[in-house]
Amino acid sequence: MISRPPTSTTPPSASIAEPPMVVPGPVIVDPLGSTRGAVRPAPFRREGPDKLTGRAIYVDDLVVPGAWYGATIRSAEPHARFLGLELDPAFDWSQVVVVTAADIPGENVVASIQADQPVLVTDEIRHHAEAVALLAAPDREILRAAKRAVRLRTEPLPAVFDPLESDHEFAHNEVGIGDVDVAMAGADLVIEGTYRVGHQEQLYIENQGMIAIPRDDGGVTVHGSLQCPYYVHPALKRALALSDSQAVVVQTETGGGFGGKEEYPSIVAVHAALLARKSGRPVRMIYDRHEDISATTKRHPAVVTYRTGVMRDGTLVAQDIEVVMDGGAYCTLTPVVLSRGVLHAGGPYRCPDVRIRGRAMATNTPPNGAFRGFGAPQTEFAAEMQANRVAEALGLSPLALRRRWVYQLGDMTPTQQVLRESVAGQEVLDRAAEASEFERTRERTAPGRGGGAQGRAARRASGIGLALAWHGAGFTGSGEVKLKSVVYLDMDVTGRPTILMGSTEMGQGTKTIFPQLVAAELGIGEDDVDLAPVDTSVVPDSGPTVASRTAMVVGGLVIQAARRLREQVETATGRPFSASASDYGQEHGPIHIEQRFVPYPDIHFDDATYTGDAYPCFGWAAAVAEVDVDLDTGEVAVRSVVAADDVGRVLHQVLAEGQVEGGTLQAVGYATIEEMQVVDGRYRNDRLATYLIPTALDAPRIETILVESPYSGVPHGAKGVGELPMDVGAPAVVAAIHDATGVWIHDLPATPERILAALRAAR
Amino acid sequence: MSIGFRVNGEPVELEVPGMRRLLDALREDLGLTGTKEGCGEGECGACSVILDGQVVDACLVPMCQVDGSDVRTVEGLSDRTGPLSPLQRAFLELGGAQCGTCTPGMLMAAQAYLDAGGGPEDGSIREAIAGNLCRCTGYTKIVDSIA
Numbered sequence: 026m027i028s029r030p031p032t033s034t035t036p037p038s039a040s041i042a043e044p045p046m047v048v049p050g051p052v053i054v055d056p057l058g059s060t061r062g063a064v065r066p067a068p069f070r071r072e073g074p075d076k077l078t079g080r081a082i083y084v085d086d087l088v089v090p091g092a093w094y095g096a097t098i099r100s101a102e103p104h105a106r107f108l109g110l111e112l113d114p115a116f117d118w119s120q121v122v123v124v125t126a127a128d129i130p131g132e133n134v135v136a137s138i139q140a141d142q143p144v145l146v147t148d149e150i151r152h153h154a155e156a157v158a159l160l161a162a163p164d165r166e167i168l169r170a171a172k173r174a175v176r177l178r179t180e181p182l183p184a185v186f187d188p189l190e191s192d193h194e195f196a197h198n199e200v201g202i203g204d205v206d207v208a209m210a211g212a213d214l215v216i217e218g219t220y221r222v223g224h225q226e227q228l229y230i231e232n233q234g235m236i237a238i239p240r241d242d243g244g245v246t247v248h249g250s251l252q253c254p255y256y257v258h259p260a261l262k263r264a265l266a267l268s269d270s271q272a273v274v275v276q277t278e279t280g281g282g283f284g285g286k287e288e289y290p291s292i293v294a295v296h297a298a299l300l301a302r303k304s305g306r307p308v309r310m311i312y313d314r315h316e317d318i319s320a321t322t323k324r325h326p327a328v329v330t331y332r333t334g335v336m337r338d339g340t341l342v343a344q345d346i347e348v349v350m351d352g353g354a355y356c357t358l359t360p361v362v363l364s365r366g367v368l369h370a371g372g373p374y375r376c377p378d379v380r381i382r383g384r385a386m387a388t389n390t391p392p393n394g395a396f397r398g399f400g401a402p403q404t405e406f407a408a409e410m411q412a413n414r415v416a417e418a419l420g421l422s423p424l425a426l427r428r429r430w431v432y433q434l435g436d437m438t439p440t441q442q443v444l445r446e447s448v449a450g451q452e453v454l455d456r457a458a459e460a461s462e463f464e465r466t467r468e469r470t471a472p473g474r475g476g477g478a479q480g481r482a483a484r485r486a487s488g489i490g491l492a493l494a495w496h497g498a499g500f501t502g503s504g505e506v507k508l509k510s511v512v513y514l515d516m517d518v519t520g521r522p523t524i525l526m527g528s529t530e531m532g533q534g535t536k537t538i539f540p541q542l543v544a545a546e547l548g549i550g551e552d553d554v555d556l557a558p559v560d561t562s563v564v565p566d567s568g569p570t571v572a573s574r575t576a577m578v579v580g581g582l583v584i585q586a587a588r589r590l591r592e593q594v595e596t597a598t599g600r601p602f603s604a605s606a607s608d609y610g611q612e613h614g615p616i617h618i619e620q621r622f623v624p625y626p627d628i629h630f631d632d633a634t635y636t637g638d639a640y641p642c643f644g645w646a647a648a649v650a651e652v653d654v655d656l657d658t659g660e661v662a663v664r665s666v667v668a669a670d671d672v673g674r675v676l677h678q679v680l681a682e683g684q685v686e687g688g689t690l691q692a693v694g695y696a697t698i699e700e701m702q703v704v705d706g707r708y709r710n711d712r713l714a715t716y717l718i719p720t721a722l723d724a725p726r727i728e729t730i731l732v733e734s735p736y737s738g739v740p741h742g743a744k745g746v747g748e749l750p751m752d753v754g755a756p757a758v759v760a761a762i763h764d765a766t767g768v769w770i771h772d773l774p775a776t777p778e779r780i781l782a783a784l785r786a787a788r
Numbered sequence: 789m790s791i792g793f794r795v796n797g798e799p800v801e802l803e804v805p806g807m808r809r810l811l812d813a814l815r816e817d818l819g820l821t822g823t824k825e826g827c828g829e830g831e832c833g834a835c836s837v838i839l840d841g842q843v844v845d846a847c848l849v850p851m852c853q854v855d856g857s858d859v860r861t862v863e864g865l866s867d868r869t870g871p872l873s874p875l876q877r878a879f880l881e882l883g884g885a886q887c888g889t890c891t892p893g894m895l896m897a898a899q900a901y902l903d904a905g906g907g908p909e910d911g912s913i914r915e916a917i918a919g920n921l922c923r924c925t926g927y928t929k930i931v932d933s934i935a
Binding site: 069724 | 815819820821822823824825826827828829831832834861862863865866868872876879880881882883885886887888889890891892895910913914915917918919920921922923924925926927928929930931
């Protein structure tokens with residue numbers, strides 16, 4: 026192992042050494058850039074030592090004396106009339122608490138965008154993992170026995186599994202500019218394609234879990250693994266009819282989320298709280314892996330259909346796109362996922378005539394929800410497939426075609442948004458292509474393309490592929506304005522600042538970068554800045570920790586708060602904050618700063634017409650993947666990925682690279698092996714032995730290039746990083762498979778079966 | 789049954805059913821919650837500990853097999869009050885830990901690899917941690933931390 030000191034001047038790896046945009050090694054430029062000009066060593070992950078020594082406390086590590094164990098009784102049918110719960114009279118029920126919908130003191134609903142999902146079913150079961158009743162018992166043995174002693178009486182109803190056959194629509198969107206029909210008619214060539222992507226499981230390594238503890242005031246405190254404390258808080262209030270102060274949500278150390286702990290924790294929390302209320306005791310509701318995979322949300326499957334019109338010289342003239350997403354049984358966040366999918370479906374490409382129509386349909390499968398990328402990976406996979414197929418049809422290199430198409434400053438998007446700043450598609454494309462020697466490698470792999478000479482005799486083929494994407498930064502449309510995020514920055518009488526916010530750490534580095542931002546602004550050390558625990562009785566609602574918005578939006582608020590704090594102290598003392606804060610505190614007492622979100626300047630979106638600035642700005646990502654394909658077995662080995670991501674401003678090199686590398690591997694899994702098999706509305710491979718994710722041996726070498734094209738609407742220029750790499754990995758891998766084999770795989774994942782079938786069809 | 793073994797060098801004696809999982813004994817009977825449960829069926833490696841020099845999934849080891857053995861967990865990698873071990877330090881500096889759930893098991897697999905004389909070769913390290921799933925890092929920084 027290498028013990029590299031944080032301030033090391035070790036030369037950075039070759040990939041990030043050449044151009045000047047990237048800050049080398051584990052050293053960061055002051056996140057406030059030129060305003061202060063100092064170069065500070067990046068702090069290590071704040072909670073890192075606790076995680077590395079086993080001291081970090083995750084929900085299942087909490088010791089709560091007297092706590093009972095909770096379990097969920099779920100439907101085993103995808104669609105049925107629920108007639109009743111039968112408790113085996115031979116079982117001793119005196120030691121068990123049973124909760125049904127009749128025990129819900131408030132409304133039987135876990136609301137997200139619609140109020141359609143019940144806490145517990147009353148009459149209609151709409152998916153096979155639907156919660157029908159809850160049990161709690163003093164130990165696991167009794168709980169297991171009790172679960173076996175419960176029967177559901179049901180009457181089956183016809184079920185719908187195909188979103189194309191569903192007549193229940195959760196949402197639809199349409200955006201467009203120009204006249205697509207006229208433009209398409211004038212095109213030299215029209216390329217059509219239909220692409221299908223399936224479910225993907227977030228597979229955070231820590232399963233979902235909540236512990237509910239009754240409060241003396243009649244309310245409940247829940248401790249658990251979650252991304253959004255202020256989603257759980259209203260859910261508890263509504264279902265248990267509690268006041269603001271009677272419902273308290275405390276985040277425990279959270280072992281990954283990726284969107285999977287955005288909405289579902291509300292259900293787990295309400296379930297645990299209902300059991301705690303009825304039993305009068307703390308209740309642990311900790312999912313095992315099988316339950317977590319079976320019941321919790323997944324990435325939305327989608328069917329995306331394109332007609333792309335181009336001229337012989339490669340000019341893109343028209344795109345006509347239809348997106349259909351499978352929402353599952355309840356609405357959850359589906360309308361917003363669809364919206365992001367639709368808004369990104371055109372890809373990062375200038376086109377005068379575009380029409381994008383999307384709809385999200387209900388099926389009798391478990392509800393789908395948030396997962397890194399949030400609709401964009403589905404549609405951008407399809408967009409990139411189209412771009413590559415157009416390039417092939419015109420005999421152009423995929424790189425040359427994208428250079429011609431990619432958005433430049435001043436271009437207009439399908440929502441009539443004019444890209445006024447921070448446009449770096451060309452830069453990430455060129456940087457990734459250069460670092461991977463894309464064109465040179467592609468010349469080497471040319472013989473195998475098109476099922477040529479290499480295909481017949483060889484048992485193995487190599488290929489290279491690239492993809493480009495954009496990702497809207499922050500919430501869609503007027504989302505941030507509606508969220509009204511708040512952070513507090515408090516200084517105590519000793520002059521020590523504490524950040525109070527509802528933004529959560531789940532591994533991405535929130536706890537590290539926020540003290541870093543405040544410390545840089547105040548001219549003090551990161552260790553001299555405290556973070557309040559994420560506890561809704563203490564911290565304000567800073568909006569959900571989703572949409573790659575935390576570093577950008579909430580980070581901007583924290584910087585503004587720190588500037589106000591510094592100004593207040595320095596104006597009074599006439600000396601720098603670092604030298605005078607404690608004197609100020611002793612003389613004037615503590616300071617409480619509340620910083621509220623103020624809409625970004627000149628950003629307007631019309632929800633009614635779906636036109637305007639869909640996002641204040643965009644992040645840009647390119648990936649180049651190299652693969653080996655075994656032509657006998659169809660197996661794909663992804664050898665390397667070069668990822669170039671424009672994140673606006675790098676706040677912490679190691680953490681930002683970690684986001685890109687982790688997101689890239691999730692995308693490689695999405696492209697190659699992660700397949701949720703759905704049979705009659707049930708996930709057949711609902712265990713870790715059967716739903717496979719990449720191991721260290723499956724993982725390619727990932728080379729990260731961080732590009733900085735800052736956004737002027739936030740003081741630090743950061744645009745977010747979490748989701749960007751998820752948009753490009755899969756199309757890059759599938760393009761590389763094509764480069765190796767000559768066949769296009771239209772449906773994800775590109776399994777050996779699909780590849781062999783395509784190779785057979787091509788012969 | 790009564791089972792005597794050593795955990796991180798300390799002798800312990802537990803009165804537990806022979807089929808109780810080592811994972812539960814560590815977490816619930818001994819309060820060593822650093823070792824995590826990720827799947828309970830030996831697929832993810834979050835519960836990896838070193839048993840008599842070998843990396844095992846503590847969710848698959850019944851206590852009857854632990855009698856007389858030597859068990860090392862993440863809590864034994866460094867002194868409670870002392871500095872991090874060189875391996876832990878490398879993970880901290882190079883970004884080998886993100887959400888931290890796979891980390892204790894990953895560290896134990898890596899420690900066993902290093903204890904057995906494993907070197908800095910990328911392929912050998914990946915082989916050594918192939919039974920430990922990480923969903924956050926993409927493994928690149930974990931491999932760098934071990935190398």
